[in-house]
Amino acid sequence: MAVTDHVDLPTFMEGVNKRNPHQPEFVQAVQEVAEDIYDFIQDKEEYHSQQILRRIAEPDRVISFRVCWEDDNGNIRVQRGYRIQNNNAIGPYKGGIRFHPSVNESVLKFLAFEQTFKNALTGLPMGGGKGGSNFNPKGKSVREIMRFCQSFMTELYRHIGADIDVPAGDIGVGGREIGFMFGQYKRITNEFTGVLTGKGLEYGGSMIRPEATGYGAVYFLENMLKHKGDGLQGKTAVISGSGNVATHAAEKINQLGGKVLTLSDSGGFIHDPKGIDQEKIDWVKTHKTHRRGRIQDYCDEFEGSSFHAGKTPWNVPCDVALPCATQNELLGEDAKALVANGCIGVSEGANMPTNLEGVHVFKHAKMLFAPGKAANAGGVAVSGLEMSQNSGRRAWKESELQQMLRDIMDGIHDSCLTYGDQGGGYIDYVKGANIAGFKKVADAMLAFGVV
Numbered sequence: 363m364a365v366t367d368h369v370d371l372p373t374f375m376e377g378v379n380k381r382n383p384h385q386p387e388f389v390q391a392v393q394e395v396a397e398d399i400y401d402f403i404q405d406k407e408e409y410h411s412q413q414i415l416r417r418i419a420e421p422d423r424v425i426s427f428r429v430c431w432e433d434d435n436g437n438i439r440v441q442r443g444y445r446i447q448n449n450n451a452i453g454p455y456k457g458g459i460r461f462h463p464s465v466n467e468s469v470l471k472f473l474a475f476e477q478t479f480k481n482a483l484t485g486l487p488m489g490g491g492k493g494g495s496n497f498n499p500k501g502k503s504v505r506e507i508m509r510f511c512q513s514f515m516t517e518l519y520r521h522i523g524a525d526i527d528v529p530a531g532d533i534g535v536g537g538r539e540i541g542f543m544f545g546q547y548k549r550i551t552n553e554f555t556g557v558l559t560g561k562g563l564e565y566g567g568s569m570i571r572p573e574a575t576g577y578g579a580v581y582f583l584e585n586m587l588k589h590k591g592d593g594l595q596g597k598t599a600v601i602s603g604s605g606n607v608a609t610h611a612a613e614k615i616n617q618l619g620g621k622v623l624t625l626s627d628s629g630g631f632i633h634d635p636k637g638i639d640q641e642k643i644d645w646v647k648t649h650k651t652h653r654r655g656r657i658q659d660y661c662d663e664f665e666g667s668s669f670h671a672g673k674t675p676w677n678v679p680c681d682v683a684l685p686c687a688t689q690n691e692l693l694g695e696d697a698k699a700l701v702a703n704g705c706i707g708v709s710e711g712a713n714m715p716t717n718l719e720g721v722h723v724f725k726h727a728k729m730l731f732a733p734g735k736a737a738n739a740g741g742v743a744v745s746g747l748e749m750s751q752n753s754g755r756r757a758w759k760e761s762e763l764q765q766m767l768r769d770i771m772d773g774i775h776d777s778c779l780t781y782g783d784q785g786g787g788y789i790d791y792v793k794g795a796n797i798a799g800f801k802k803v804a805d806a807m808l809a810f811g812v813v
């Protein structure tokens with residue numbers, strides 16, 4: 363007779379902790395999901411007996427490899443590269459590549475785990491994966507970046523493929539790096555397929571992929587406000603980060619009638635009470651992407667703004683907030699400050715930017731709070747559309763893609779309403795996203811039997 367392992371949540375988490383020592387980010391991401399899933403599967407014996415959550419929280423594959431490259435002074439440098447293939451129940455592994463000194467197995471495992479649910483929420487057939495390296499692109503020459511990307515791909519290429527695993531960009535990996543990696547993949551394999559997304563438009567990229575994550579996070583915020591009979595017109599917004607997601611979120615807030623007050627980087631944040639309009643956003647984009655400068659230089663350029671070294675922007679009073687930099691950048695006390703200052707909505711452009719305590723503060727305050735796996739899914743969604751365009755050997759028009767992005771973000775919002783409605787007008791978007799994402803992957807896994 364089969365023995366059904368029906369452990370409770372604390373026992374389940376004890377096991378996750380034991381099996382993943384020294385991986386706090388991964389354990390945190392699993393805990394956040396498990397808190398909601400345990401409720402949902404309470405009366406669903408099949409998910410328990412088939413150990414579905416336990417299986418999703420164990421990556422299909424953790425690939426780690428050496429990346430050797432030569433710097434401009436002829437020194438041989440050695441970095442560690444990774445690809446985490448978390449789950450491919452509903453499609454090929456899909457998720458970005460991050461180059462940042464903080465990259466380790468824990469960070470990438472949490473990102474690949476989150477990606478699994480996020481990709482399911484988009485409604486597109488994509489599994490979850492993530493990769494990267496502890497390589498620090500800061501201060502490196504373009505030729506050094508190119509050599510690193512080529513060396514990284516020289517190992518990664520054997521693990522990926524257009525129907526196997528399709529990486530894209532993330533922190534420290536933008537269009538330039540994708541170009542270097544795609545060029546190397548093509549050279550090694552002698553094939554031209556949609557093996558990476560976020561490519562340049564000249565060689566198979568999709569319109570609006572660079573904009574999609576930031577725009578999508580604002581669409582999701584707008585949907586939450588609309589559901590309450592409100593909108594973004596006239597709202598003040600505090601945004602962290604100054605990279606791809608942050609600048610495009612700022613752009614869309616402006617387009618929808620809001621006013622952006624802050625941007626940041628790892629050195630601190632800038633506060634511009636006059637508002638960061640499109641001209642200023644364009645300056646930030648050029649400064650960050652081409653000059654590779656620091657956000658504090660903004661204050662030399664735009665009168666009336668101030669720089670706050672070593673600080674995050676969460677104490678600046680605002681109507682809405684969009685953390686768009688990195689994980690665990692918004693802590694419990696920051697969440698309390700936002701609530702106390704009258705902030706009504708938070709949309710996570712970054713992955714897991716709010717720590718568990720912060721999430722609990724927002725939930726307790728019944729705040730409009732969109733978790734990253736729902737709010738920032740627009741980026742990977744347009745990546746999925748890039749895959750479709752590549753397979754079909756065609757390119758859709760910008761207007762078509764804009765509409766598809768909006769429809770997908772609307773669909774994710776609807777899924778959150780379905781599974782997150784707590785009654786009395788309160789929608790728990792974290793719960794809604796976790797359950798909707800889990801259910802799709804879990805049901806596919808049930809169909810496959812024990813694999």
Ligand SMILES: NC(=O)C1=CN([C@@H]2O[C@H](COP(=O)(O)OP(=O)(O)OC[C@H]3O[C@@H](n4cnc5c(N)ncnc54)[C@H](O)[C@@H]3O)[C@@H](O)[C@H]2O)C=CC1
Pocket residue numbers: 531532533534535575603604605606607608626627628629686687688689691711712713738739741742
């Ligand atoms: N690029 C995309 O399409 C997607 C990105 N994301 C997430 O959005 C976040 C930002 O990614 P991107 O904008 O693509 O990267 P990026 O490399 O373009 O920008 C990252 C930004 O975060 C800042 N940052 C990094 N570490 C920081 C720290 N410790 N403290 C404060 N600021 C810090 C950097 O200065 C930079 O402004 C990440 O969490 C990423 O995983 C999520 C979905 C898709």
Ligand SMILES: O=C(O)CCC(=O)C(=O)O
Pocket residue numbers: 456457458459477480528529530531532559713738739741742743745
């Ligand atoms: O477009 C992609 O595949 C990557 C997106 C990503 O890394 C993310 O959603 O966090």
